[in-house]
Amino acid sequence: MASLRQLLLTGPLARSFVRWQSTSASGAAVKKSGVCFDLSDEQREMQQLARKFSREEIIPRAAELDRTMEYPWEIIKKAWELGLMNAHIPVEAGGMGLGTFEGCIIAEETAYGCTGVQTAMEANNLAEMPVIIAGNEAQKKKYLGRMTEEPLVSAYGVTEPGAGSDVSAIRTRAEKKGDDYVINGQKMWITNGGVANWYFLLARTNPDPKCLASKAFTGFIVDGDSPGLTRGRKEVNMGQRCSNTSGFTLEDVVVPKENVLLDEGAGFKIAxxxxxxxxxxxxxxxxxxxxxxxxxxxxxxxxxxxxxxxxxxxxxxxxxxxxxxxxxxxxxxxxxxxxxxxxxxxxxxxxxxxxxxxxxxxxxxxxxxxxxxxxxxxxxxxxxxxxxxxxxxxxxxxxxxxxxxxxxxxxxxxxxxxxx
CATH class of the missing domain: 1.20.140.10 (Butyryl-CoA Dehydrogenase, subunit A, domain 3)
Structure with a gap:
């Protein structure tokens, strides 16, 4: 099975790969087009690749994965090899720089096979997106680059026991000490939380409760092996059981200022x-x-x-x-x-x-x-x-x-x- 990268470099997809490399400042490809309800030849090839992968790799294993609740590492690795993971990472960080539309094509086909597998893959994309839209060159090279070098996953660490859709209720705090930030708090129900190599994490940096949410929180990149970061148990979901949902606690976790996304106080807008x-x-x-x-x-x-x-x-x-x-x-x-x-x-x-x-x-x-x-x-x-x-x-x-x-x-x- 040819990988998505091979399709991009040879055949019909090669012509459009040059276009996709022209990305906007946010890292997302901007493709001007009129109204059309059909997929391009390139997008159709992506769809067929993802559909074949779903039929041959996901569907035969879906029921067993749901029964055992095991994280689908083998499927994740094969998806990574085919380029179905991280396709939206900018070219300068080692990715293919595909747009949201192409990512949705892949998401629909993988979910057709198993939404548990698709959730694991999409949670990884969610965690990477803040780095794509707000990360500097060094951050993209270090954290997005590693995702293209080996099959790893990341997690979006925002939800807490008392804060979900109401992001302003987040209680995890980050205190600046010298050139570092010391983070304390708890995150809950994080998809890929127990298996992530690194996290996008939102924490309050302005202790004033009257401070606007748009200025009170900061986005951080936190390594999964950081001292003081303790992963919790895997939760038993009602469905999508092969995906990993778990919490983690942070006790005096030290994060260098180099891992702040954009600026202090910009976290809410990034999220x-x-x-x-x-x-x-x-x-x-x-x-x-x-x-x-x-x-x-x-x-x-x-x-x-x-x-x-x-x-x-x-x-x-x-x-x-x-x-x-x-x-x-x-x-x-x-x-x-x-x-x-x-x-x-x-x-x-x-x-x-x-x-x-x-x-x-x-x-x-x-x-x-x-x-x-x-x-x-x-x-x-x-x-x-x-x-x-x-x-x-x-x-x-x-x-x-x-x-x-x-x-x-x-x-x-x-x-x-x-x-x-």
């Missing part, structure tokens, strides 16, 4: 800026799950016979399949719009929020509908039953999705329409 580029892949992953649920349900509906005909011929069934298909296609269009918008160099909070909110709900509904086709007791070995377990963390994002809807509606894109 929010990263979401514009990482929400679309979350939506794309949800669409991948919806498509898998639709395919499995359709396959079963064509095989199962009742009252002398395939159950797909019963309107009660065909209507549900039609709604699943509509939601899947709409979710796909939503992530495409959100990804395209940010690749044009524009803020996409409004569109990314729509995509994540809609596609997340659609994935839960699609998986639930697929399971309902099984008239007998639920069996864990059934593909549709496994699918029902996989979106559970997405279901737990209900509060996050509600806030996402609020963020999107209150963004300048939405409110400006009412102001006109």
């Amino acid at each position: 929010m800026g990263a979401f514009d580029r990482t929400r679309p892949p979350v939506a794309a992953g949800a669409v991948g799950l919806s498509q898998r649920a639709l395919d499995e349900a359709t396959k079963y509906a064509l095989e199962r016979n009742t009252f002398g005909t395939q159950i797909v011929n019963h309107q009660a069934i065909s209507f549900i399949l039609a709604e699943m298909a509509m939601d899947t296609e709409l979710g796909r269009l939503a992530w495409m719009k959100a990804a395209w918008e940010v690749d044009q160099g524009r803020r996409n909070t409004y569109y990314a929020s729509i995509a994540k909110g809609f596609a997340g709900d659609a994935a839960n509904k699609a998986a639930s509908n697929a399971v309902q086709y099984q008239a007998h007791p639920v069996l864990l070995q059934l593909p549709t039953t496994l699918l029902c377990c996989l979106p559970s963390p997405v279901l737990l994002f209900r509060l996050s999705l509600a806030l996402t809807r609020s963020f999107g509606y209150c963004s300048s894109t939405a409110t400006s329409r009412h102001a006109e």
Whole structure:
């Protein structure tokens, strides 16, 4: 199986690789284009590569990984070898500098195979994004460069026991002492938290509780082997069980000032800026799950016979399949719009929020509908039953999705329409 890098350097993809190397100041490729609902030849090759990988490497192992809850290191390593990991890292840091749209193509196809594997891969991208958009040359070379040299993963360390979507409630503190910062606090429910080589970490540097969130927090790069950093146990998720979710504590962890992203007090803006580029892949992953649920349900509906005909011929069934298909296609269009918008160099909070909110709900509904086709007791070995377990963390994002809807509606894109 040819790697993504090989496809970029030979064949049709080689022509566009030069274009992708021209990146914006934020590190994301800016590709001007008009309206088109088709993939380019290059993007289609990426899709086929990711689809083949999902079919041959992920799907055959998904059920066993869910049962054992083992981190999918072998799959991660193969994905890294093929260039399906870290594809968005800038060329100057050793990556391919692909845009958000291309990353979403990969995310949808890998999630089709297993959202647990896709979550592990995408959490790595989430952690790298603050460094991509705000890191200096030395930081990118050191921390992004190592990701292209060997199969490692990173983690986004923001969530705490009392702070999730409400980032302003973060209690982890960083105190400057000389040329270093001493960090104390606790992070919780961090994807890849127990296996990360390094973390993007958000900590409060201004102790004044009245200080605006936009100025109170600083973004740090923290090595996973830092003295004083203790990783917690792996949590048992309701779904996506092969991904690693765990917390970690920081007790007098010393971080050099060289590991501060941008400037002291800029952490909140960096974290929010990263979401514009990482929400679309979350939506794309949800669409991948919806498509898998639709395919499995359709396959079963064509095989199962009742009252002398395939159950797909019963309107009660065909209507549900039609709604699943509509939601899947709409979710796909939503992530495409959100990804395209940010690749044009524009803020996409409004569109990314729509995509994540809609596609997340659609994935839960699609998986639930697929399971309902099984008239007998639920069996864990059934593909549709496994699918029902996989979106559970997405279901737990209900509060996050509600806030996402609020963020999107209150963004300048939405409110400006009412102001006109």
